[in-house]
Amino acid sequence: MWWLGVFAAGVGVLVPGLTGRRIGVMAGAALFIVAAAVVALLRRGRYATLARAAARASKYDVLQDRGVTVRTWRRGHRWWLLLAFAAALGSAFAVPAAGGMLLAGCGTGLRLKAAWLGRLERAEDALLWVRVDWLAGNGGRPAGKAVKAYRSTGIAAGDAAPGGARRRTAALV
Incomplete structure (x- = not known):
């Protein structure tokens, strides 16, 4: 969303607009x-509650990383994202760059929320995961009503680092 917003704002500056x-x-x-600010702070309490109630993942849990959840959500909502981009471009004829900067602000807020979740994981020394069966009936939202709690694994489990980033391993010599 951030890059789409920056691009739309850049194009919007080229148009003088009504204002x-x-x-x-x-x-x-x-x-x-x-x-x-709004996107970064929105539903933060829900995420914190889910993180506090995180149960240890069992052997048979099918878990999905938040990065995969975001990709799946983005694929499912790509037309809405395209519509938001088109609206940001179209709004440049009335108020130049404002729509694009709004879209970029939403993307920045999501990035700030992801960084906050990464700090939460580091503080608790656990990676947070969402069960796939809870996501299926939830539209892919990682903190929706169908998600009752997160599952947690230790930092050493899997290939993810806190915050959902890819784990960096030292090259074998």
Whole structure:
């Protein structure tokens, strides 16, 4: 979302718009800050509650990493993302760059939330996972109503690092 927003804002600056570039960019900056803060703080309590209630993953649990969940959600919602991008481009004719900066702010807020979850995992020394069967009836939302709790594994389990990043291993010499 961030890159789509930056691109739409860049294109939006090229169009003078009804309000003028200066007002559009100033309104876009305000929207960027507000959107980033709202998206980063939205449902944070739900994520923390799910993390506190995380049970140890059993041998037969089918787990799905948040990165995979995000990719699946993105594929399922690609038309909405494309529509948001088109709306951000179209809004440039009224308020230049504001729609693109709003979209970029939403993407930044999601990145801030992911960083917060990574810090939460590091503090508890556990990786958080979502059971696949809970995601299926939930539209792929990792903190939706169907997700009753996360599953946790130790840091050494799997190939993921805290925050869902790929684990870096030392090259064997």
